Amino acid sequence: MPVHVAVVGAGLMGSATALALARLGAAVTLYEAREFGHAAGSSHGSARIFRRAYRDPLYVRMTGEAAELWRSLESASGTPLLKVTGGLDYGSVRDPVGIAAALAGQGVAHTLLTADEAAKRWPGFAFDGPVLFHPEAGVVDADRAVRAMIAAAVTAGARAVARTPVVRIDRRGAGARVHLAGGATRVADVVVVAAGPWLPDLLGDVVALPPLRVTQQQVFHFPRRDPAADWPVFVYKGPDAQVYGLPGGRDGGPGGAVKLAEHDGGHVTTADARDFAIDPASRERLRALLATRFPGLEPAPFAPASCLYTSTANEDFLIDRVGPIVVCSPCSGHGAKFAPLIGEIAATLALGGRTYDPRFTLRAHAVTSMIG
Known part of the structure; x- marks a missing residue:
């Protein structure tokens, strides 16, 4: 049996x-x-980040295996699930040079760009250091x-x-x-x-x-100033913020808004005690960040949403x-x-x-x- x-x-x-x-x-x-x-x-x-960019070889290898399985599931189901957009990683805390070394060690395609080179290609961003681009990143429709x-x-x-x-x-x-x-x-x-x-x-x-830590996180959607501009998925970690973003899928409406959130901005809760309330302080921190980091986005966030992280001590x-x-x-x-x-x-x-x-x-x- x-x-x-x-x-x-x-x-x-x-x-x-x-x-x-x-x-x-x-x-x-x-x-x-x-x-x-x-x-x-x-x-x-409808929008979760898929990326190969990890400093840890274990997770880099796993992203390659997962990508193959996503494509197999798409083929079997006839449903588009993973849209490739490319991905950016930058900021002094993010360590794009270290991530590039990890990707090189696993044979993953990538390019290290200067801030000026990256700004010419993605004018909606403001860069002040090296930028890692890897073309296999994209958006998973959860x-x-x-x-x-x-x-x-x-x-x-x-x-x-x-x-x-x-x-x-x-x-x-x-x-x-x-x-x-x-x-x-x-x-x-x-x-x-x-x-x-x-x-x-x-x-x-x-x-x-x-020990497992449950936190309620929130995301916001910001309109693009130029609806035709190219917005890859991205992770920025610097002294002023740690944020991630991606094309917002159906959640971002027909205008193609960008989903933006703080990776570390949630508050501790439990699955049943969460309140679904959106933290106005997080909204204001992200709005303020647009001027210095994301000038290609309009400071008019909409469609806020929340989800839960369940985290181990070392992630x-x-x-x-x-x-x-x-x-x-x-x-x-x-x-x-x-x-x-x-x-x-x-x-x-x-x-x-x-x-x-x-x-x-x-x-x-x-x-x-x-x-x-």
Whole structure:
């Protein structure tokens, strides 16, 4: 008989895991507490950054594997999911020279430009140091990706159940028992918990988790002064700010607004205590930044939105198995681009395979927490 796996959470990571498991022949049930594609977690919206630019060779390598899987999913689903725009990385804290060295070490195409060279190509930006350009960066459509992965998982034999909250998970013999709202229970050989910010509440009494920090982040959309101007995805980290931006997709409206946000501007919360309120101080900090860093954008932000980060102490992913339970993610605000790969990693663990990298294990995170 096939291995029965329950996957809890139908965001990017959970839907990718369900798809990978179904394709491997497992009997899969995917549980989602809300409607599929809801906006209460970390997987909604039409625009998430895909980039190869990491100083860490592990993540550079993973971005290449993820890109292949995104293209495979696009081909199988007939749905465009990854739009290539190119990407910029700059700012003294960002260290574009160091990132360039990491990309060179992995054979990833890139170019280091002077500030003047970059300004001629992208006049909507203001640069004051070296700028790294890598052409493989782009935008992932998270909403469409979730829908495509769930549909493909169901086609491959998975069962997908929306509006069915899982309230508790415990062990039952060699397997596990899933407790649903309303009192019903289900038994599975393995449970993969890919519940994002809800993961600590579901597993805190079952698995010895490392410290996980849940923050509510906000994004804003800024109109382009020149609607025809080229805006790649970008990450700027300098002494004045740490921000990222990208073409805003459908969320930015028909005018092609740029989605802009502070990577470090969120406040600590929990999955159920978040207030969805938009921080006016963050809005004003970004507006003020336009004059010195992004003169090609109009200082009239609109369509604000929020999402949740669930972060480990060192921002490495947490993907490991303890008995019949697989802990999938937390992705520390940079996991969306890796979704189909993380799904394959979690599926491998669920079916008895080895971990992808020791850094993603509970043990590694426990050591990091002790050192920290």
